[in-house]
Amino acid sequence: MTSTPSQVTVAEIRAAADLLSTVIAPTPMEYNRGLSQRVGSDVFLKCENLQRAGSFKIRGAYTRMSRLTPEEKARGVVAASAGNHAQGVALAGQMLGIDVKVYMPVRAPMPKVQATKAYGATIEQVGETLDQSLVHARAWAEQTGAILIHPFDHTDIVTGQATCGLEILEQCPDVRTIVVGLGGGGLLAGIALAVRELKPDVRIIGVQAEQAAAYPTSLAAGHPVAAERMATMADGIAVGLPGDVTFPIVRDLVDSVETVSEGGMSRALLFLLERAKLVVEPAGASAAGWLLDNAGSVQLDGPVVAVLSGGNIDPLLMMRIIRHGMVAAGRYLTFSVRVPDTPGSLAAILADCAAADANILEIEHIRTGPEINVDEVEIALRLETRGPDHQQRVLDGMRSKGYTVIEPESQLDH
Structure with a gap:
């Protein structure tokens, strides 16, 4: 208690x-x-x-586990964690000579899973969230007598x-x-x-x-x-x-x-x-x-x-x-332009981007779509820019040259 x-x-x-x-x-x-x-x-x-x-997790994990009685230590411990608490408990178990089992979500970051195993813990990946993994950890504690090392609530x-x-x-x-x-x-x-x-x-x-x-x-x-x-x-x-x-x-x-x-x-x-x-x-x-x-x-x-x-x-x-x-810092800019489907259109866009001092990272031709005319092509671009002001200058420059510019609703979606 x-x-x-x-x-x-x-x-x-x-x-x-x-x-x-x-x-x-x-x-x-x-x-x-x-x-x-x-x-x-x-x-x-x-x-x-x-x-x-x-x-910081080793602070709480070691404090908690070092205070277990010899009989409790002998029963082993169980934890649920997305990764950091798992590593803290596993490391504390290694230092204190306690067997450790950890339940981790199925999508827990692989380096965290590997690091936890490297400290000697037994891993089982279940559930989509920490809360779901914690249900399994509690069940294991009740089934085996292992001591639950809660990630925060102790x-x-x-x-x-x-x-x-x-x-x-x-x-x-x-x-x-x-x-x-x-x-x-x-x-x-x-x-x-x-x-x-x-x-x-x-x-x-x-x-x-x-x-x-x-x-x-x-x-x-x-x-x-x-x-x-x-x-x-x-x-x-x-x-x-x-x-x-x-x-x-x-x-x-x-x-x-x-x-x-x-x-x-x-x-x-x-x-x-x-x-x-x-x-x-x-x-x-x-x-x-x-x-x-x-x-x-x-x-x-x-x-x-x-x-x-x-x-x-x-x-x-x-x-x-x-x-x-x-993207959030204004360093990547994603947009599309519609141009005539004729030789030289792409080269002109590339030249205009270079003139605006924007580096092209990705480019894609889109030839069919509900709003694309048969004699047009839509070119999707991702550019490396120097920030929001530079982005605005790039977009204003493209529009001033007569391009139809289509921006995504949110740059963070791309």
Whole structure:
């Protein structure tokens, strides 16, 4: 049976930090000039993406598992995870000599599955979401007596994640605002517990993916409510229902819960890669994405600390997200033009694109369609551009030369 959130003290969080000091090192806190210029206050990045096993999850997993009795350790543990918690539990099991079984969604990123196996865990992939995998993990625990290591909804897990909050206060003692990605709420709740006790005037903001956002509805209702949809690339925070342990902590100690778009996370991932030289997964980029989306419209007292919660990203997903981020940042432009189906038409378009200093990435001839005349051809283009202003100059230039330009309803759909 778990203890109540009110029983988690700073002394217990410090004890967890002492325990963890033997297995992990504090992650870096990096000043980011680009974000600072956009936000209008000093912004620091808490780099949990550089944590052992690639995310903050080892903090809670090791804390929880190290406190099991010898008899419980002998029974083994079971977990459900989209990847980061799986790796944290598997690594903790390897260090503590505990057998680990993990249920992961069938579409869990392959590098996360492989890394979990490499730490010695037994993997079974079931269900489309973390919540569905968790059903199987609970059933296995009941069937075998294995101890369920919940990804967020246990006091020991929250206490372990709270050590990140202690590090933030040690590394940036004058912090005024902390922004944290939010899934089930273990990290946000833990940071809130540590910070509220030691520096109560700090503003704490949670950020969920807007297409998997259970907390705003739950907070409005006053109790956990399942999300109506789960359609985000940020698998690390794709949690459909807040926990009984984490929800009241977030409700009582967090100033606000905001949402970030898929495009916002893509832009943040690309920004962090280009400007901070940091590889971050979509969930890990959620806090930075919200800052980028709201720069200039939301006033934040600085210094601001944005937590980069994880960096375990599938390279194939990274390629797609970088392309998505390039579109969102105005670096890719997709449109079509209709021209006479005569020799030289394509060459003229290519020359005009070159004159506009736009690099052609993809090109496609479309000869048939309900709006294409028999003597016309539609040419679909994807160009590399330098930003929204350059895109507009390219489109204006094409129209000024007499081309019929057809733009997609949303560049992000392509």
